[in-house]
Structure formats: structure tokens, C-alpha cells
Amino acid sequence: MTHTQKRIIINKVVMSLSTLSAMIGMTFLFWILGVLVINGIEALNWTTFSEVGAPPGYEESGLKHALIGQLYIVGVAAFAGVPLGILAGTYLSEYGQKSRLAEIIRDVSDIMMSAPSIVIGAFVYAIVVTPMGHFSGWAGSIALTIIMLPIILRTTDDMLRLVPATLREAAFALGAPKYKVILQVVYRGAKVGILTGVLLGVARVAGETAPLLFTSFNDNFLNTDMSEPMASLTVTMYNYATSPYEDWQKLGWAAAFILSMFILGLNIIARVFLMKKRGK
Amino acid sequence: MATIVDIQQEKALEVKNFEFTYAGADLPSIKKLNMPIAKNAITALIGPSGCGKTTLLRSFNRIHDLYPGNKYEGEILFNDKNILSSKEDLINLRIKIGMIFQKPTAFPMSIYDNVAYGMRLQGIKNKTELSNRVEKALQDAAIWKEVKDRLKHDANGLSGGQQQRLCIARAIAVEPEVLLFDEPTSALDPISTAGIEELVVELKERVSIIIVTHNMQQAARVSDYTGFMYLGELIELGRTEEMFVSPREKLTEEYITGKFG
Amino acid sequence: MNQILDKIFAHATKFIALSVLLIVAWIFTTLFEQSLFSLQASGFDFITETLWAPNLEKFGALPAIYGSVVSTFLAMVLAVPIAIGVAIFLSELAPAKLKSPVGVSIELLAAIPSVIYGMWGLFYFVPIVRDIFGGVGISMLSAGIVLSIMILPFMAAVTRDAMNTTPDILKESAYALGGTKWDVIKDVIIPYAKAGIIGSFILALGRAIGETMAVTFVMGNVHKISTDLTQPATSIPVALANEFTEADTQIYYSSLFELSLLLLVISFTIISIAKFYFLRRKRVGA
Helix, strand or coil, X not given: CCHHHHHHHHHHHHHHHHHHHHHHHHHHHHHHHHHHHHHHXXXXXXXXXXXXXXXXXXXXXXXXXXXXXXXXXXXXXXXXXXXXXXXXXHHHHHHHCXXXXXXXXXXXXXXXXXXXXXXXXXXXXXXXXXXXXXXXXXXXXXXXXXXXXXXXXXXXXXXXXXXXXXXXXXXXXXXXXXXXXXXXXXXXXXHXXXXXXXXXXXXXXHXXXXXXXXXXCCCCCCCCCCCCCCCCHHHHXXXXXXXXXXXXXXXXXXXXXXXXXXXXXXXXXXXXXXXXXXXX | CCEECCCCCCEEEEEXXXXXXXXXXXXXXXXXXXXXXXXXXXXXXXXXXXXXXXXXXXXXXXXXXXXXXXXEEEEEEECCEECCCCCCCHHHHHHHEEEECCCCCCCCCEHHHHHHHHHHHCCCCCHHHHHHHHHHHHHHCCCHHHHCCCCCCEHHHCCHHHHHHHHHHHHHHCCCCEEEEXXXXXXXXXXXXXXXXXXXXXXXXXXXXXXXXXXXXXXXXXXXXXXXXXXXXXXXXXXXXXXXXXXXXXXXXHHHCXXXX | CHHHHHHHHHHHHHHXXXXXXXXXXXXXXXXXXXXXXXXXXXXXXXXXXXXXXXXXXXXXXXXXXXXXXXXXXXXXXXXXXXXHHHHHHHHHHCCHHHHHHHHHHHHHHHHCCHHHHHHHHHHHHHHHHHHHHCCCCCCHHHHHHHHHHXXXXXHHHHHHHHHHCXXXXXXXXXXXXXCCHHHHHHXXXXXXXXXXXXXXXXXXXXXXXXXXXXXXXXXECCCCCCCCCCCCECCXXXXXXXXXXXXXXXXXXXXXXXXXXXXXXXXXXXXXXXXXXXXXXXXXXX
8 A cells, every 4th residue: 555545544434533523513513402492481371481490390480580580690791891891891902902001901901701690699798798798699790790891891892992993083083082083983983893792791691600609699588689699590409400399400402592593593693693794 | 718838848737628617706817728838848827917817827736726725727737637627636746836925934943944844745865865955956046146055944033035035945856847926026026136137047957947937027027938918818828028019919009009008 | 971870881891891800809708718717617628538427527528539539530531542542533534424513513512501411320320330240339330420411512522523623635645645534633633633632621620529519419429539430429518518508607607618618729720721831822813
């Protein structure tokens, strides 16, 4: 066998292995998605949305408390994290630029994006839960805000820097002060990009479970008071899934399904935005 | 019909009724093209951008096959065999027909390993043979003196002109029969360009050369034959010294006198 | 008026940007303060002691550290080759029709929260591990496998992106010398994209070691060092997730905070190595 024949055979073997690993990867991934959709749709019905969690064995059991809690916790986190992240990103792109300080903030934010979220939970426990004396929705929101901040900050920074310098110069040439140039020209130019970053940031924190375990904790009843422990879809899902009761596990799947669809939906919308932007 | 000069010497390649269509395109980029390529001579392909000269060049080693959906029709004869046949062994074809690209393409490895790469692909493992042939290739590419003390250094540390010579050394190290040059000096400064041109002329002793260039002076300086292509067709193939003085086709004349292009 | 507003805007944005650094510093100091009690009580023994018995007020973190290291190692060993395979498939092999749908679904799967992977692992994968390898299924092995599946999409996507940075012309020149696909991949693409590929693997490692939910479901939280992978085990994040709300003594709390601090330091270090050594940030527009 010549060397070239050997190379051709090795090539075929490696390429088959590569295709095989792609198939293995896809199998697992479709398996997970399939399980999610089948169990989720089976578990979903009207009471899932209209009722709060009931003890095992009760027919009328749902996720209303968790859905509303989730909305509150993530909503408050986004309400704080989005503007803060955008303003911080604005500083990096428009003022700090390539200064030492801006670079350090970028690096630290990048690291924070991959840092373990459970540690953020521990931190918020120490600074919020302990002084308050009990778990609360606020504590959960604060943990999620801290996680969201670097994500929004970095995408805003990147997206603002994509706005051409000539656009800024043209606005300055008309005599506009810098903050007006930023608010009225730069933001407008980067609108789609920032929106994409916001969607991805919200999607990311919406799936967080670990930092909520000991901040917002859980509540089996409907609660809209942020200063009390609050249910979230993720923690509820964890508690129900690890319970020994079949009807609770079923609710867990319903929660998993709703959560995944929400997060995938946000990701798909963000992608469509980005594609449109690139298409322009 | 194209005006094609009669080539008396042996032919390295013979293009017959060749058509090429890019994936997804409705119309062919090269239409019914016939063209002989002389052996141990330099054939330059000139023409305005988009005329199909690079497309034709890239058909000779079937590098188009890397991208699915491209379609060949007709024949390209090489050693009496149609290389467009679906049974053609592309690996052997590419060993026999080498290629130099628009930009230097030093691989992320040492200077020595770059030159030895093609030989190693062919299974040559003997260290003395390898280093002899590496040295010879580098000498033939007129770069030996500059790199002989740093053969183990990363090839990306060389200048653009040196890298392009290195790529030529890498290509000739496997002793191909034909070398394809795709605008090899378009990324280089005038001095490096002159050096590469000189080298190309020296190489024709051993290999048949086809060079695509957007620079008519370059074609006039280095080539024996020049083919002028326009809109996917070969308009004229002639001896270079004749064609630049008295082109037979009106289009050729307009192009070389700068009326379009 | 405009000048004042200009100054306010500039300072406000700067202050908020700085707050990122303040928060990170605050996290480190808070965790350190909270760990002090445990640090003073057990000192260096904390990371070498194998007994974790809250009822006896003994807190040795070695089993959790061991579990973190082994489960992450298992996950990497399983995920790296498959991720490379998937990346090769996506960047060099897949027909155009498959490239984009497979690529996009892999990226979307990287966005699915880890809690979902954990839940799937508990209900669908743990029974399989139990049937094949024996034991109760809840084990180090299950944790490693579920973790590997969770990091696979991220790793495959970034590896593909790194491989895609190889210029076409460089690949073409290797093919032009008679290389096969595999020759081109191993001799040109992988060496060219090496830093990016290794960097993304280390980044994935840094994420995996801090991953909580994917493993909490399937690991069991048993503070015991066992070489038998089919036995339940624990890891730093798993211990935190399970025990934080149960801690009832000051030393218990403080020990958990020390675990958090340890985890933060470990992942910060790993992520920094990935970032500063391998992944120099690509500037927009540069």
C-alpha cells in the first residue's frame, strides 16, 4: 500500500468518526429536546397557568405562582440590569475607549460572564438575605442583575463601537454636545445590536437556577411581595423534579418546557434581528 | 472563434470544449474554451477581471472541487488523460500540478517543515533525502541563503516576498510537471515582484508554467505565450512577442492598448 | 446647561462602569470575610481534610474538591473529542444544506439552561447508567456524562468558529499539494487555530467546574472520596446548592462560604488563563 493510499484511508476513517461524533452530538441534543417537548406538552394544560402549586395528589395544581414570581424576579433584574449595562457599555465605547481602565473593565466583565453563578448567590445571601433575616424576591433580582450586567455591558460596548466614527463626527460638526450625540445618534445607529444584547442577556438570566436557590428561595403560593421569598420557574422546577411525587414531576416538566421555549424564543428573535442587521 | 497560434512544441495540457459553471449559477463562467498549453514554456493568461482566467487556472488542479456544486464540461487533457473525469485521482493530480496563490500561504509551521510538507505527504520519511531536497528546493527558489540559518523558525516570520519564494520552493520540492501561478505578485512590492518573475522564468526549464496576471507588462516580461480571455472565452492565444506588437483580434488590441479593462 | 449635562452623563456612565469592578471586589471581600471563621478554625486543613460532617462540626472540603476535579475531568475527556469531531463536521465536512441548520441548532442548544440538562439527566440518563454500570445511577459517572453533554454545544460552536478563521487560501494551498481533508485539518487548520481551540476548551473547563444545576440532579451530594465512578459523590457547587439553606451553625455557614470562595478563585484562575493566554480579544473593526 502506498503512502498516499494510506492517507486516503486514514482520511476516510477520520471523516467517518467526525460524522459519527456529529451524529452522537445531535442524537443527545434531539433526545433532550424531544423529551422536553413530549413531557412538556403532555403536562401542560389550562390549570398549569391558572392554579398555584398544590400538595401532591391534588388535581388543581399549576405553576401560576412560579410564572408570576419568575416574571417579577427577572423583570426587576432586567429593569435594573439593562439600563445599567447599557450606560456602563456606553462609557467603555464612548469615553473609556482604549484606556487602561476601560480595558480592565472589559476583561473583568468577560471573566464574570463565565464565573460560577452559584457564587453570586452566596454573595447576595451574605449582603442581602442575612441582613434582612430572610429570603426575598429582591435578593433573587439582585443576584440576576449582577449576572446580567457584564453581558449587557459587553454587547453594548461592541455594538456601539460598530457605529461608524463619521456618524459621530457629523453630529459633533453640527455643534451637538456629546451626551446628545450619544443619545440621539450613536444609540440610534446601534439600536438593533443593543436590543439583541438585551434579549440574549434576559434569556441568559431567565434560565439561572443556582443563584436563586438561596436568594429568592421558593414559595408554594402566589406571592407578589418582592420582600418575601418568591417562587421562580427554575427553582420550582428543581424542587418538583427532585420530589418523589409523579404529579409534581409532571409540573416540573411543564416548567422546563415553558422555560426552554421562552429562552429559545428569545434567542431566535435575537438571531433574526442580527440577520436583518447584517442583511442591511 | 478564437485565434489560436499553432504550437509546434509538445503540449503540457490541452483544453477542449471546456465549460465551467459555478455552483448555483445559471450560466457558465467559461464557455466552450479550447486552448493548448505548451510544455516547458510559460503561458500567461490575461484579461479584465471576471473574464474567467483564474477560474480556468483553478480548473487545472481541480481546486474548484473543494466547494460543492461546481460543474465541469468538456476535457482537459494531461498526459493523454482527461483530468475532468470523475475517476481522476485528485491527490495525484495535485502532486503533479502545483499551485502558487495571490498571497503567500506559509503554513503555521517552520520554514523547513513548510518545504518538506508536500514530500512528507507522499510518504518520504528518510531524513537525509528530505533535507537534501528541502535544500535543493530552497536553492532553486533563490531563498536558501536567506533562510539556511533559520530553517527551524516559524515561516510566518519571513517577509511577504520571502514567503512567496518559500511557497514556490514548497511547490517545486515535489517535482511537479506543471505549476499554476495565480497572480503571484499581486501582494508584493516591486523588488520582490522582480525577483519572483526572474524565478518563474528560470523554472520553465523544468516545469510548464501557467500564470494568471492582471499586469500586462508582467505577461510581456515573463511569458512565451499569452492567452487573452474575455467574458469566459479565449479570444486569442499567441506568441507573447507577437501578440503585444501585432494582436490579430480587435478585442485583444483594445485591451492591450488600454481601451478597456 | 449642555455642558453640565454632558459632565453628568460622562460621570454617571463612568461610575456605573466602575461599579462592575467594585462588585467583583465586593464579592471577593464578602466571601473572604464570611469564610474567616472557618479559615481561622480549620486553616489549611480545610482543603486536605476528607471528613465533612456538619453534625460533628467537621468540615473537610477534599471530597468536594475531588468531585469537582473528577467530574470536570470526565466531562472534558468525553466532550473534547466529540466537540472536535462536530466542529470538523460543521466547518469542513457538512454539505451546505446541513451546515447552517446543524450549526444553528447546536448554538441554540448551548443556550438551553443547565437545569434542563440536569433534569433530563436525572430522568433519562441516570437509569441507563444504573442499568449498564450498576449502583444507584446517581453517581460521579452520571455527573461527568451529563456535564459533558451540557458543555458540548458550547465547545463545538467555539471550536468551529476558531477553525473557520483559517483563510481559505491557506487550506487551498495544502490541498494543492495533494493533501486530503484530514491532512489539511491536522497540518494547517488545527495549528492555525490552535490558540483559539485550546482557549475555548479551557474556557469550557472553567465553566464546567462552576456548573451547578446540570450536576446537582445526578451526583447525590455524598462527601466521600471513592475511585468507583458509579458511587454517588459531590462537588463544590453541588454541596453549596444542597446545603446552603440547611446550614444551622456559624462554622457550617462559614465553611460553605469558604467553599464558594475556593470555587470562585479556581474558576477565575482558569477563565483568566483561557482569556489572557489563549484568547486575546479580537477588537471590533480592528
